Amino acid sequence: MKILFATSEASPLIKTGGLADVSGALPVALRDIHVDCRLLLPGYPSVLGTLHDIVEVARFPSLPLGFEGRLLMGTLPRESVPVYVLQLPAAFGRAGGPYQNSQGIDHEDNAWRFACLSKVAALLASDQSPIEWRPDILHCNDWQTGLAPAYLHFMGRPVPSVMTVHNLAFQGVFPPDTLAMAGLPPECFAVEGAEYFGSVSFLKAGLYYADRLTTVSPSYAQEIQREPLGMGLQGLLHTRRADLTGIVNGINTGEWNPASDLHTARSYNAKALTGKKLCKLELQKELGLNPERNTPLFGFIARMTHQKGLDLVLECAADLVARGAQLAMLGTGDRALEHAVRDMAMRHPGQVACYVGYDEGLSHRIEAGCDFFLMPSRFEPCGLNQLYSLRYGTVPIVHATGGLRDTVEDGVTGFQIDAPTRPALWGAIERALALYADQAGWLQMIHAGMKLDLSWEQSARQYEAVYRDLLKARDPQ
Numbered sequence: 001m002k003i004l005f006a007t008s009e010a011s012p013l014i015k016t017g018g019l020a021d022v023s024g025a026l027p028v029a030l031r032d033i034h035v036d037c038r039l040l041l042p043g044y045p046s047v048l049g050t051l052h053d054i055v056e057v058a059r060f061p062s063l064p065l066g067f068e069g070r071l072l073m074g075t076l077p078r079e080s081v082p083v084y085v086l087q088l089p090a091a092f093g094r095a096g097g098p099y100q101n102s103q104g105i106d107h108e109d110n111a112w113r114f115a116c117l118s119k120v121a122a123l124l125a126s127d128q129s130p131i132e133w134r135p136d137i138l139h140c141n142d143w144q145t146g147l148a149p150a151y152l153h154f155m156g157r158p159v160p161s162v163m164t165v166h167n168l169a170f171q172g173v174f175p176p177d178t179l180a181m182a183g184l185p186p187e188c189f190a191v192e193g194a195e196y197f198g199s200v201s202f203l204k205a206g207l208y209y210a211d212r213l214t215t216v217s218p219s220y221a222q223e224i225q226r227e228p229l230g231m232g233l234q235g236l237l238h239t240r241r242a243d244l245t246g247i248v249n250g251i252n253t254g255e256w257n258p259a260s261d262l263h264t265a266r267s268y269n270a271k272a273l274t275g276k277k278l279c280k281l282e283l284q285k286e287l288g289l290n291p292e293r294n295t296p297l298f299g300f301i302a303r304m305t306h307q308k309g310l311d312l313v314l315e316c317a318a319d320l321v322a323r324g325a326q327l328a329m330l331g332t333g334d335r336a337l338e339h340a341v342r343d344m345a346m347r348h349p350g351q352v353a354c355y356v357g358y359d360e361g362l363s364h365r366i367e368a369g370c371d372f373f374l375m376p377s378r379f380e381p382c383g384l385n386q387l388y389s390l391r392y393g394t395v396p397i398v399h400a401t402g403g404l405r406d407t408v409e410d411g412v413t414g415f416q417i418d419a420p421t422r423p424a425l426w427g428a429i430e431r432a433l434a435l436y437a438d439q440a441g442w443l444q445m446i447h448a449g450m451k452l453d454l455s456w457e458q459s460a461r462q463y464e465a466v467y468r469d470l471l472k473a474r475d476p477q
Helices: 018-032 045-050 110-124 147-155 178-182 202-209 218-223 234-239 274-287 310-322 335-347 360-369 385-391 402-407 422-437 439-450 456-474
Strands: 002-006 036-042 052-063 067-075 082-087 137-141 161-165 199-201 212-215 244-246 297-301 326-331 352-356 372-375 395-399 415-417
Touching: 002 018, 002 110, 018 036, 018 137, 018 456, 036 110, 045 082, 052 082, 052 110, 067 110, 082 110, 110 137, 110 147, 110 178, 110 202, 137 147, 137 456, 147 161, 147 202, 161 202, 161 456, 199 202, 202 234, 212 456, 218 244, 218 402, 274 297, 274 326, 274 360, 297 310, 297 360, 310 326, 310 335, 310 422, 326 335, 326 360, 335 352, 360 385, 372 385, 372 422, 385 395, 385 402, 385 439, 395 402, 395 422, 395 439, 415 422, 422 439
Parallel strands: 002 036, 002 137, 036 082, 137 161, 161 212, 212 244, 297 326, 297 372, 326 352, 372 395, 395 415
Antiparallel strands: 052 067, 067 082
Protein backbone atom coordinates (compact mmCIF):
# COMPACT_ATOMS: atom_id res chain seq x y z
CA MET A 1 0.00 0.00 0.00
CA LYS A 2 1.43 3.35 -1.09
CA ILE A 3 0.64 6.60 0.75
CA LEU A 4 1.70 10.14 -0.16
CA PHE A 5 1.73 12.13 3.09
CA ALA A 6 1.46 15.83 2.23
CA THR A 7 2.30 18.27 5.02
CA SER A 8 3.74 21.74 5.60
CA GLU A 9 6.18 20.69 8.34
CA ALA A 10 7.85 17.58 9.69
CA SER A 11 10.33 17.11 12.52
CA PRO A 12 13.34 17.24 12.48
CA LEU A 13 13.33 19.16 9.18
CA ILE A 14 11.00 22.04 10.10
CA LYS A 15 8.80 22.46 13.16
CA THR A 16 6.39 24.98 14.67
CA GLY A 17 4.12 22.62 16.59
CA GLY A 18 2.51 19.22 16.96
CA LEU A 19 1.86 18.81 13.23
CA ALA A 20 5.61 18.45 12.71
CA ASP A 21 5.87 15.78 15.40
CA VAL A 22 3.10 13.74 13.76
CA SER A 23 4.49 14.24 10.25
CA GLY A 24 7.96 13.23 11.33
CA ALA A 25 6.89 10.12 13.26
CA LEU A 26 3.77 8.64 11.64
CA PRO A 27 5.35 7.94 8.23
CA VAL A 28 8.22 6.15 9.99
CA ALA A 29 5.75 4.03 11.99
CA LEU A 30 3.74 3.25 8.85
CA ARG A 31 6.85 2.08 7.05
CA ASP A 32 7.67 -0.11 10.05
CA ILE A 33 4.40 -1.99 9.42
CA HIS A 34 5.18 -2.26 5.69
CA VAL A 35 3.19 0.69 4.34
CA ASP A 36 5.13 2.56 1.63
CA CYS A 37 4.58 6.06 3.03
CA ARG A 38 6.42 8.99 1.48
CA LEU A 39 6.45 12.64 2.55
CA LEU A 40 5.79 15.74 0.45
CA LEU A 41 7.13 18.98 1.96
CA PRO A 42 7.79 22.58 0.87
CA GLY A 43 11.40 23.37 0.04
CA TYR A 44 12.20 25.57 3.03
CA PRO A 45 15.92 26.30 3.48
CA SER A 46 16.06 24.11 6.60
CA VAL A 47 14.54 21.18 4.70
CA LEU A 48 16.94 21.47 1.78
CA GLY A 49 19.84 21.85 4.19
CA THR A 50 19.01 18.76 6.24
CA LEU A 51 17.83 16.07 3.80
CA HIS A 52 20.29 13.49 2.58
CA ASP A 53 21.02 12.49 -1.05
CA ILE A 54 18.83 15.11 -2.73
CA VAL A 55 18.20 14.69 -6.48
CA GLU A 56 15.78 16.35 -8.89
CA VAL A 57 13.11 13.95 -10.14
CA ALA A 58 10.59 16.17 -11.98
CA ARG A 59 9.41 19.66 -12.84
CA PHE A 60 5.98 21.29 -12.67
CA PRO A 61 5.84 24.03 -15.31
CA SER A 62 2.38 25.45 -14.58
CA LEU A 63 1.76 26.01 -10.89
CA PRO A 64 -0.62 28.80 -9.72
CA LEU A 65 0.28 32.23 -11.14
CA GLY A 66 2.40 30.53 -13.80
CA PHE A 67 5.37 29.58 -11.65
CA GLU A 68 7.54 26.53 -12.29
CA GLY A 69 8.50 24.24 -9.44
CA ARG A 70 11.10 21.51 -9.16
CA LEU A 71 10.40 18.24 -7.40
CA LEU A 72 13.40 17.01 -5.42
CA MET A 73 13.77 13.75 -3.56
CA GLY A 74 15.84 12.89 -0.49
CA THR A 75 15.62 10.85 2.71
CA LEU A 76 14.70 11.76 6.27
CA PRO A 77 17.77 11.89 8.54
CA ARG A 78 18.28 8.68 10.54
CA GLU A 79 15.25 7.13 8.85
CA SER A 80 14.50 5.47 5.52
CA VAL A 81 11.48 7.62 4.69
CA PRO A 82 11.63 9.04 1.14
CA VAL A 83 10.85 12.75 1.07
CA TYR A 84 9.64 14.70 -1.97
CA VAL A 85 10.33 18.42 -1.77
CA LEU A 86 8.67 21.17 -3.79
CA GLN A 87 11.49 23.57 -4.58
CA LEU A 88 9.88 26.89 -5.37
CA PRO A 89 12.22 29.64 -4.10
CA ALA A 90 9.70 32.46 -4.62
CA ALA A 91 7.34 30.69 -2.21
CA PHE A 92 9.50 28.86 0.29
CA GLY A 93 13.09 30.09 -0.01
CA ARG A 94 12.75 33.01 2.38
CA ALA A 95 13.66 34.09 5.90
CA GLY A 96 11.32 33.62 8.81
CA GLY A 97 9.15 30.63 9.68
CA PRO A 98 6.96 28.46 7.48
CA TYR A 99 3.97 30.78 7.79
CA GLN A 100 5.28 34.05 9.21
CA ASN A 101 8.13 36.46 8.55
CA SER A 102 10.90 37.32 10.99
CA GLN A 103 8.59 39.81 12.75
CA GLY A 104 5.94 37.16 13.40
CA ILE A 105 3.53 38.48 10.74
CA ASP A 106 1.81 36.07 8.33
CA HIS A 107 3.32 36.02 4.85
CA GLU A 108 0.94 37.97 2.62
CA ASP A 109 1.07 35.32 -0.10
CA ASN A 110 0.35 32.26 2.08
CA ALA A 111 -2.71 31.42 -0.03
CA TRP A 112 -0.57 31.18 -3.18
CA ARG A 113 2.29 29.37 -1.43
CA PHE A 114 0.12 26.57 -0.10
CA ALA A 115 -2.08 26.41 -3.18
CA CYS A 116 1.15 25.48 -4.99
CA LEU A 117 1.90 22.77 -2.41
CA SER A 118 -1.67 21.43 -2.66
CA LYS A 119 -1.55 21.43 -6.45
CA VAL A 120 1.67 19.40 -6.51
CA ALA A 121 0.21 16.93 -3.99
CA ALA A 122 -2.83 16.42 -6.22
CA LEU A 123 -0.73 16.09 -9.39
CA LEU A 124 1.45 13.43 -7.78
CA ALA A 125 -1.73 11.49 -6.95
CA SER A 126 -3.13 11.76 -10.48
CA ASP A 127 -2.47 10.35 -13.93
CA GLN A 128 -0.72 13.67 -14.67
CA SER A 129 2.10 12.81 -12.28
CA PRO A 130 5.57 13.23 -13.82
CA ILE A 131 7.09 10.44 -11.68
CA GLU A 132 6.69 6.68 -11.85
CA TRP A 133 5.74 6.11 -8.19
CA ARG A 134 1.97 6.58 -7.74
CA PRO A 135 0.23 6.54 -4.36
CA ASP A 136 -2.89 4.54 -3.63
CA ILE A 137 -4.04 7.30 -1.25
CA LEU A 138 -3.19 10.97 -0.75
CA HIS A 139 -3.06 11.85 2.96
CA CYS A 140 -3.39 15.63 3.57
CA ASN A 141 -2.79 17.48 6.83
CA ASP A 142 -4.35 20.75 8.03
CA TRP A 143 -5.26 23.76 5.94
CA GLN A 144 -1.89 24.06 4.20
CA THR A 145 -2.74 21.02 2.05
CA GLY A 146 -6.51 21.47 2.19
CA LEU A 147 -6.92 22.40 -1.48
CA ALA A 148 -5.40 19.10 -2.63
CA PRO A 149 -8.65 17.08 -2.27
CA ALA A 150 -10.46 19.87 -4.18
CA TYR A 151 -7.91 19.68 -7.00
CA LEU A 152 -8.35 15.90 -7.07
CA HIS A 153 -12.13 16.23 -7.17
CA PHE A 154 -12.03 18.43 -10.26
CA MET A 155 -9.45 16.11 -11.85
CA GLY A 156 -11.93 13.26 -11.52
CA ARG A 157 -10.52 11.93 -8.20
CA PRO A 158 -7.81 9.63 -9.62
CA VAL A 159 -7.02 8.32 -6.10
CA PRO A 160 -8.93 8.71 -2.82
CA SER A 161 -7.80 11.19 -0.19
CA VAL A 162 -7.69 11.43 3.59
CA MET A 163 -7.80 14.78 5.39
CA THR A 164 -6.44 15.00 8.94
CA VAL A 165 -7.34 17.92 11.22
CA HIS A 166 -4.67 18.60 13.82
CA ASN A 167 -6.28 21.81 15.11
CA LEU A 168 -9.56 23.10 13.69
CA ALA A 169 -8.84 26.60 15.00
CA PHE A 170 -6.45 27.18 12.07
CA GLN A 171 -8.40 27.08 8.82
CA GLY A 172 -6.51 29.01 6.16
CA VAL A 173 -9.20 31.61 5.38
CA PHE A 174 -8.59 33.87 2.38
CA PRO A 175 -10.54 36.21 0.01
CA PRO A 176 -12.97 34.75 -2.57
CA ASP A 177 -10.68 35.42 -5.54
CA THR A 178 -8.18 32.94 -4.08
CA LEU A 179 -9.85 30.08 -5.94
CA ALA A 180 -9.35 31.76 -9.31
CA MET A 181 -5.69 32.33 -8.48
CA ALA A 182 -5.41 28.65 -7.55
CA GLY A 183 -6.99 27.58 -10.83
CA LEU A 184 -10.08 26.00 -9.30
CA PRO A 185 -13.47 26.44 -11.01
CA PRO A 186 -16.14 28.89 -9.78
CA GLU A 187 -18.40 26.05 -8.59
CA CYS A 188 -15.84 25.33 -5.87
CA PHE A 189 -16.91 28.59 -4.21
CA ALA A 190 -20.14 27.26 -2.69
CA VAL A 191 -21.51 26.20 0.68
CA GLU A 192 -21.05 22.65 -0.60
CA GLY A 193 -17.42 23.39 -1.37
CA ALA A 194 -14.72 25.75 -0.11
CA GLU A 195 -16.90 28.79 0.71
CA TYR A 196 -16.75 29.81 4.37
CA PHE A 197 -18.86 32.80 5.47
CA GLY A 198 -18.12 34.67 2.25
CA SER A 199 -14.44 33.73 2.15
CA VAL A 200 -12.46 30.66 1.10
CA SER A 201 -11.33 28.14 3.71
CA PHE A 202 -8.58 25.79 2.60
CA LEU A 203 -9.43 23.48 5.51
CA LYS A 204 -13.12 23.39 4.63
CA ALA A 205 -12.18 22.46 1.07
CA GLY A 206 -10.27 19.48 2.40
CA LEU A 207 -13.05 18.48 4.78
CA TYR A 208 -15.67 18.69 2.04
CA TYR A 209 -13.83 17.02 -0.85
CA ALA A 210 -11.69 14.37 0.92
CA ASP A 211 -13.01 10.81 0.99
CA ARG A 212 -12.19 10.18 4.65
CA LEU A 213 -11.52 12.51 7.58
CA THR A 214 -9.44 11.92 10.67
CA THR A 215 -8.46 13.94 13.69
CA VAL A 216 -6.05 13.38 16.54
CA SER A 217 -8.28 11.91 19.26
CA PRO A 218 -11.72 10.29 19.53
CA SER A 219 -13.00 12.94 21.96
CA TYR A 220 -11.88 15.80 19.70
CA ALA A 221 -13.70 14.09 16.80
CA GLN A 222 -16.90 14.44 18.83
CA GLU A 223 -16.20 17.94 20.14
CA ILE A 224 -15.68 19.48 16.68
CA GLN A 225 -19.15 18.36 15.60
CA ARG A 226 -20.73 20.99 17.87
CA GLU A 227 -20.12 24.52 19.15
CA PRO A 228 -17.85 26.03 20.28
CA LEU A 229 -15.02 23.80 19.07
CA GLY A 230 -16.60 23.25 15.65
CA MET A 231 -15.35 26.73 14.70
CA GLY A 232 -18.16 27.23 12.19
CA LEU A 233 -17.58 23.83 10.55
CA GLN A 234 -19.59 21.74 13.02
CA GLY A 235 -22.48 21.27 10.56
CA LEU A 236 -20.23 19.88 7.83
CA LEU A 237 -18.36 17.66 10.28
CA HIS A 238 -21.57 16.32 11.78
CA THR A 239 -22.89 15.57 8.30
CA ARG A 240 -19.68 13.66 7.56
CA ARG A 241 -19.50 11.94 10.96
CA ALA A 242 -19.59 8.46 9.37
CA ASP A 243 -16.36 9.36 7.51
CA LEU A 244 -14.65 10.89 10.57
CA THR A 245 -12.26 8.89 12.78
CA GLY A 246 -10.35 10.05 15.86
CA ILE A 247 -6.90 8.48 16.32
CA VAL A 248 -4.72 9.48 19.27
CA ASN A 249 -1.16 10.49 18.41
CA GLY A 250 1.77 8.48 19.67
CA ILE A 251 5.13 9.82 20.77
CA ASN A 252 8.68 9.14 19.67
CA THR A 253 9.61 6.65 22.39
CA GLY A 254 13.24 6.69 21.31
CA GLU A 255 13.59 10.43 21.74
CA TRP A 256 11.37 10.55 24.83
CA ASN A 257 12.79 7.76 26.97
CA PRO A 258 13.86 8.39 30.59
CA ALA A 259 16.16 5.38 30.41
CA SER A 260 18.29 6.88 27.64
CA ASP A 261 17.48 10.62 27.48
CA LEU A 262 20.66 12.55 26.68
CA HIS A 263 19.10 15.83 27.88
CA THR A 264 18.66 14.75 31.49
CA ALA A 265 21.07 14.50 34.39
CA ARG A 266 20.32 10.86 35.18
CA SER A 267 18.56 7.92 33.56
CA TYR A 268 15.79 5.90 35.21
CA ASN A 269 12.88 3.57 34.52
CA ALA A 270 9.72 2.38 36.24
CA LYS A 271 11.62 -0.27 38.22
CA ALA A 272 14.42 2.07 39.31
CA LEU A 273 13.24 5.61 40.04
CA THR A 274 16.30 6.84 41.93
CA GLY A 275 17.48 8.65 38.81
CA LYS A 276 14.24 10.64 38.71
CA LYS A 277 14.92 11.98 42.20
CA LEU A 278 18.38 13.09 41.08
CA CYS A 279 16.87 14.70 37.96
CA LYS A 280 14.62 16.68 40.27
CA LEU A 281 17.51 18.02 42.33
CA GLU A 282 19.48 18.95 39.21
CA LEU A 283 16.45 20.73 37.73
CA GLN A 284 15.91 22.69 40.93
CA LYS A 285 19.53 23.83 40.87
CA GLU A 286 19.38 24.72 37.15
CA LEU A 287 16.27 26.88 37.60
CA GLY A 288 17.27 28.49 40.89
CA LEU A 289 14.68 26.64 42.95
CA ASN A 290 15.44 25.55 46.47
CA PRO A 291 17.02 22.07 46.10
CA GLU A 292 14.55 20.22 48.30
CA ARG A 293 14.09 16.55 47.49
CA ASN A 294 10.74 16.16 49.28
CA THR A 295 9.07 19.37 48.05
CA PRO A 296 6.40 18.59 45.42
CA LEU A 297 7.45 20.15 42.10
CA PHE A 298 4.84 21.06 39.45
CA GLY A 299 5.74 21.69 35.82
CA PHE A 300 4.12 23.59 32.93
CA ILE A 301 5.36 23.57 29.32
CA ALA A 302 3.24 25.12 26.57
CA ARG A 303 2.59 28.15 24.44
CA MET A 304 1.77 30.92 26.87
CA THR A 305 -1.76 31.50 25.63
CA HIS A 306 -5.32 31.58 26.95
CA GLN A 307 -6.03 28.24 25.25
CA LYS A 308 -3.37 26.47 27.31
CA GLY A 309 -4.84 27.64 30.63
CA LEU A 310 -1.70 29.39 31.84
CA ASP A 311 -3.86 32.05 33.50
CA LEU A 312 -5.40 29.30 35.66
CA VAL A 313 -1.95 28.05 36.64
CA LEU A 314 -0.92 31.57 37.65
CA GLU A 315 -4.12 31.97 39.70
CA CYS A 316 -3.12 28.86 41.66
CA ALA A 317 0.59 29.66 41.95
CA ALA A 318 0.48 31.66 45.18
CA ASP A 319 -1.56 28.93 46.88
CA LEU A 320 0.90 26.33 45.63
CA VAL A 321 3.73 28.28 47.23
CA ALA A 322 1.75 28.64 50.44
CA ARG A 323 1.40 24.85 50.54
CA GLY A 324 5.17 24.51 50.23
CA ALA A 325 5.19 23.35 46.61
CA GLN A 326 7.33 24.59 43.70
CA LEU A 327 6.46 25.50 40.12
CA ALA A 328 8.63 25.42 36.97
CA MET A 329 7.29 26.99 33.74
CA LEU A 330 8.62 26.97 30.17
CA GLY A 331 7.16 28.56 27.05
CA THR A 332 6.60 31.68 25.03
CA GLY A 333 3.53 33.41 23.67
CA ASP A 334 1.32 36.31 24.68
CA ARG A 335 3.39 39.22 26.00
CA ALA A 336 1.01 39.87 28.91
CA LEU A 337 1.24 36.24 30.06
CA GLU A 338 5.02 36.23 29.63
CA HIS A 339 5.18 39.31 31.87
CA ALA A 340 2.88 37.70 34.44
CA VAL A 341 5.01 34.56 34.54
CA ARG A 342 8.21 36.56 35.07
CA ASP A 343 6.51 38.62 37.78
CA MET A 344 5.33 35.48 39.59
CA ALA A 345 8.87 34.07 39.56
CA MET A 346 10.30 37.36 40.90
CA ARG A 347 7.78 37.45 43.74
CA HIS A 348 8.51 33.86 44.80
CA PRO A 349 12.26 33.24 44.37
CA GLY A 350 13.31 29.71 45.12
CA GLN A 351 9.78 28.40 44.71
CA VAL A 352 8.64 29.60 41.26
CA ALA A 353 10.91 29.57 38.21
CA CYS A 354 10.31 30.39 34.58
CA TYR A 355 12.12 30.27 31.26
CA VAL A 356 10.41 32.40 28.62
CA GLY A 357 11.49 30.98 25.30
CA TYR A 358 11.99 27.61 23.66
CA ASP A 359 14.53 25.08 24.94
CA GLU A 360 14.14 21.46 23.85
CA GLY A 361 16.63 20.15 26.39
CA LEU A 362 14.99 22.00 29.26
CA SER A 363 11.59 20.60 28.27
CA HIS A 364 13.02 17.09 28.71
CA ARG A 365 14.53 18.02 32.07
CA ILE A 366 11.25 19.49 33.34
CA GLU A 367 9.40 16.32 32.35
CA ALA A 368 12.03 14.20 34.09
CA GLY A 369 12.46 16.36 37.18
CA CYS A 370 8.90 17.31 38.09
CA ASP A 371 6.50 15.30 40.22
CA PHE A 372 3.34 16.66 38.58
CA PHE A 373 2.55 18.29 35.24
CA LEU A 374 -0.17 20.94 34.83
CA MET A 375 -2.14 20.93 31.56
CA PRO A 376 -5.49 22.71 32.09
CA SER A 377 -5.98 23.51 28.37
CA ARG A 378 -9.35 24.94 27.45
CA PHE A 379 -9.25 22.69 24.39
CA GLU A 380 -6.60 20.27 23.20
CA PRO A 381 -7.03 18.21 20.02
CA CYS A 382 -4.57 15.60 21.26
CA GLY A 383 -1.71 16.99 23.32
CA LEU A 384 1.77 15.56 23.66
CA ASN A 385 3.11 16.75 27.01
CA GLN A 386 0.67 14.62 28.98
CA LEU A 387 2.05 11.62 27.05
CA TYR A 388 5.63 12.65 27.78
CA SER A 389 4.65 13.05 31.44
CA LEU A 390 3.16 9.56 31.61
CA ARG A 391 6.31 8.16 30.03
CA TYR A 392 8.54 10.00 32.53
CA GLY A 393 6.59 9.16 35.68
CA THR A 394 5.38 12.74 36.09
CA VAL A 395 1.71 12.65 37.08
CA PRO A 396 -0.40 14.80 34.70
CA ILE A 397 -3.23 17.07 35.85
CA VAL A 398 -5.41 17.83 32.83
CA HIS A 399 -8.70 19.33 31.73
CA ALA A 400 -10.93 16.54 30.40
CA THR A 401 -11.04 17.71 26.79
CA GLY A 402 -9.94 16.20 23.49
CA GLY A 403 -6.93 13.94 23.69
CA LEU A 404 -6.35 14.82 27.35
CA ARG A 405 -9.61 13.06 28.22
CA ASP A 406 -8.64 10.05 26.11
CA THR A 407 -5.11 9.53 27.44
CA VAL A 408 -5.22 10.35 31.18
CA GLU A 409 -7.39 8.15 33.41
CA ASP A 410 -8.59 10.08 36.44
CA GLY A 411 -7.32 8.61 39.68
CA VAL A 412 -5.35 5.90 37.86
CA THR A 413 -2.69 7.56 35.70
CA GLY A 414 -3.36 11.19 36.62
CA PHE A 415 -6.05 13.69 37.51
CA GLN A 416 -8.79 15.24 35.37
CA ILE A 417 -10.76 18.42 35.94
CA ASP A 418 -14.21 18.77 34.40
CA ALA A 419 -13.99 22.51 33.69
CA PRO A 420 -11.14 24.96 32.96
CA THR A 421 -11.65 27.04 36.10
CA ARG A 422 -9.46 28.03 39.01
CA PRO A 423 -11.57 26.11 41.62
CA ALA A 424 -11.53 22.94 39.52
CA LEU A 425 -7.78 23.12 38.96
CA TRP A 426 -7.06 23.83 42.61
CA GLY A 427 -9.25 20.90 43.63
CA ALA A 428 -7.17 18.58 41.44
CA ILE A 429 -3.94 20.05 42.82
CA GLU A 430 -5.13 19.33 46.37
CA ARG A 431 -5.88 15.74 45.36
CA ALA A 432 -2.38 15.54 43.90
CA LEU A 433 -0.76 16.91 47.06
CA ALA A 434 -2.69 14.41 49.16
CA LEU A 435 -1.48 11.60 46.91
CA TYR A 436 2.11 12.85 47.15
CA ALA A 437 1.90 12.44 50.91
CA ASP A 438 0.83 8.83 50.35
CA GLN A 439 4.03 7.38 48.90
CA ALA A 440 2.51 3.98 48.09
CA GLY A 441 -0.44 5.50 46.23
CA TRP A 442 1.77 8.00 44.43
CA LEU A 443 4.19 5.30 43.25
CA GLN A 444 1.24 3.19 42.10
CA MET A 445 0.01 6.05 39.90
CA ILE A 446 3.50 6.66 38.51
CA HIS A 447 3.90 3.00 37.59
CA ALA A 448 0.44 2.88 35.97
CA GLY A 449 1.41 5.72 33.64
CA MET A 450 4.89 4.48 32.86
CA LYS A 451 3.73 1.02 31.76
CA LEU A 452 1.38 2.39 29.05
CA ASP A 453 2.25 1.77 25.40
CA LEU A 454 2.51 5.31 24.00
CA SER A 455 4.41 4.38 20.83
CA TRP A 456 3.30 5.25 17.31
CA GLU A 457 2.71 1.61 16.34
CA GLN A 458 -0.87 1.51 17.64
CA SER A 459 -1.75 4.77 15.91
CA ALA A 460 -0.09 3.63 12.67
CA ARG A 461 -2.17 0.46 12.62
CA GLN A 462 -5.35 2.51 13.07
CA TYR A 463 -4.37 4.74 10.13
CA GLU A 464 -3.59 1.62 8.11
CA ALA A 465 -7.13 0.37 8.86
CA VAL A 466 -8.58 3.68 7.63
CA TYR A 467 -6.56 3.37 4.41
CA ARG A 468 -7.65 -0.23 3.83
CA ASP A 469 -11.32 0.57 4.48
CA LEU A 470 -11.11 3.45 2.02
CA LEU A 471 -9.49 1.34 -0.70
CA LYS A 472 -12.02 -1.42 -0.14
CA ALA A 473 -14.89 1.07 -0.43
CA ARG A 474 -13.48 2.38 -3.71
CA ASP A 475 -12.83 -1.11 -5.09
CA PRO A 476 -14.92 -3.78 -3.30
CA GLN A 477 -13.15 -6.52 -5.32
